[in-house]
Amino acid sequence: MAASSSTPARIAVLGGTGFIGRRILATLAERGHHLLTIARKEPADALPGDFARLDLTLDPPAELAALLAEQRIDVVVNAAGGMWGLTDEQMVGANVGMVTGLLEALRSMTAPPRLVHLGTVHEYGLCPIGVSLAEDSEPHPSMVYGQLKLRATELIANAVREDGLDAVVLRLGNVVGAGQPAHSLLGVMAGKLAAARAAGTEAELALQPLTAQRDFVDLQDTVDAIVDALPANAQAPAVLNVGLGRASSARELVELLIEVSGVPTRITEVPAPEGAGPETEWQQLDVTAIERSLGWTPRRSLRDAVRTLWEAASADAPAADPAR
Numbered sequence: 001m002a003a004s005s006s007t008p009a010r011i012a013v014l015g016g017t018g019f020i021g022r023r024i025l026a027t028l029a030e031r032g033h034h035l036l037t038i039a040r041k042e043p044a045d046a047l048p049g050d051f052a053r054l055d056l057t058l059d060p061p062a063e064l065a066a067l068l069a070e071q072r073i074d075v076v077v078n079a080a081g082g083m084w085g086l087t088d089e090q091m092v093g094a095n096v097g098m099v100t101g102l103l104e105a106l107r108s109m110t111a112p113p114r115l116v117h118l119g120t121v122h123e124y125g126l127c128p129i130g131v132s133l134a135e136d137s138e139p140h141p142s143m144v145y146g147q148l149k150l151r152a153t154e155l156i157a158n159a160v161r162e163d164g165l166d167a168v169v170l171r172l173g174n175v176v177g178a179g180q181p182a183h184s185l186l187g188v189m190a191g192k193l194a195a196a197r198a199a200g201t202e203a204e205l206a207l208q209p210l211t212a213q214r215d216f217v218d219l220q221d222t223v224d225a226i227v228d229a230l231p232a233n234a235q236a237p238a239v240l241n242v243g244l245g246r247a248s249s250a251r252e253l254v255e256l257l258i259e260v261s262g263v264p265t266r267i268t269e270v271p272a273p274e275g276a277g278p279e280t281e282w283q284q285l286d287v288t289a290i291e292r293s294l295g296w297t298p299r300r301s302l303r304d305a306v307r308t309l310w311e312a313a314s315a316d317a318p319a320a321d322p323a324r
Helices: 019-030 061-070 088-108 144-163 185-199 219-228 250-261 288-294 302-314
Strands: 010-014 034-039 050-053 075-078 114-120 167-172 174-176 203-207 213-218 239-242 247-249 265-269
Touching (some): 010 019, 019 034, 019 219, 061 088, 075 088, 174 219, 174 302, 185 203, 185 250, 203 250, 219 239, 219 302, 239 288, 247 250
Parallel strands (some): 010 075, 034 050, 075 114, 174 213
16 A cells, blocks of 8 residues: 555654654654554663564664565655764664665565655755755765765665665754754753753853854654655655755754743853854755645744753753742
8 A cells, every 4th residue: 555644554664763753653653654663672662553673784684674564564764874972884884784775675575665764964065155955956965974874865866766666865954853862962952951940040051153054944844744755756856855944053043942941041152163154054955846746844933843842851850949
């Protein structure tokens, strides 16, 4: 059965235990889809649907193919990958080796499911200030992570072109929302604000100018784009951008977070590294192609995104002692 936006489908989510993967699962569960999460280890807290333990960087592709066939999967959403805390060698396995095995598994199947793969804006690298990055922009990734994700996109595009694989790559902007990774800038700031609120004290944040301009996008808007990409669409390009379509500074988001939190905050300004500045730190996505082909457009503001981030980060923090 082909997936559609209205008919429940059988969907496998790779990387369903991660930041974006968990929101994908929650949204698909709300819409009644049959879900299978595939990951290296089962999380401590329950996820919707079924779970299968499989290490896609180590286990043979034939095992994945057999699992997908047994479960009669219609669509595979690949939200797996890795950057933080990994060596360059480990990143190769997590971002390229895993995709190579996934494609081998799909090629071996009689009726392979559709593939929706999550790429990244970092595949493009930086560009001149004021420029919007379209899907046909020449990529010049500056980070190893971006280089590896671009290689994965190229492997998938080749499989679409040469093998007729039904697949789309969604190049995501910088996603912001509930469950923000603790090691990210906004995750760190939210943690410090939540700790200060719990202690009933003023938050102290040391900030660089944070003038880098990036395309930030709300988590739920991002997941809505992924859901819209589930049905096969022969008219859609093999690569589509998902973003707000507007560059904003990281400083703007941190200030929004402070404002939304309501936590009294003292900011200490720290000089930026030499050579940093907005003229060398700019990314803005052109999102007209996804609106034209899938009808998706971002609906939530950066304030909305930051508010959901803060509500989640502060939900479990103890209330301040009124006697303090």
